[in-house]
Amino acid sequence: QVQLVESGGGLVQPGGSLRLSCVASGFTLDYYAIGWFRQAPGKALEGLSCISIGDGSTTYSDSVKGRFTISRENGKNTVYLQMNSLKPEDTAVYLCATDCTVVGGTFNLHEFSSWGQGTQVTVSS
Numbered sequence: 001q002v003q004l005v006e007s008g009g010g011l012v013q014p015g016g017s018l019r020l021s022c023v024a025s026g027f028t029l030d031y032y033a034i035g036w037f038r039q040a041p042g043k044a045l046e047g048l049s050c051i052s053i054g055d056g057s058t059t060y061s062d063s064v065k066g067r068f069t070i071s072r073e074n075g076k077n078t079v080y081l082q083m084n085s086l087k088p089e090d091t092a093v094y095l096c097a098t099d100c101t102v103v104g105g106t107f108n109l110h111e112f113s114s115w116g117q118g119t120q121v122t123v124s125s
Contacts, residue, residue: 009119022096035100047107
């Protein structure tokens with residue numbers, strides 16, 4: 001069974017850090033471009049970062065560039081999102097997905113992309 005599971009969310013104060021994990025089971029993450037997305041209450045799904053297969057090139061949205069870092073650890077079938085300098089507006093459910101591409105700054109997914117269930121990140125004092 002193909003499955004993605006996110007973890008690492010929680011409550012953090014403004015300026016703090018969290019590292020999210022996206023673990024795959026039933027398939028090998030090495031062969032997929034993986035993206036991180038988030039959805040805040042009442043807002044549209046927002047693409048944050050994609051990491052490619054092969055050379056592992058990365059792309060970030062303007063909203064997180066310089067604060068978030070995506071990486072993959074193929075031996076653990078895991079993709080991470082290191083989030084630093086968190087702001088209250090970063091509060092959302094964070095999800096990872098396969099087959100992420102970025103065209104002209106727009107994050108896209110394939111119609112058959114696999115998604116995890118998400119992990120809640122709350123930034124508040």
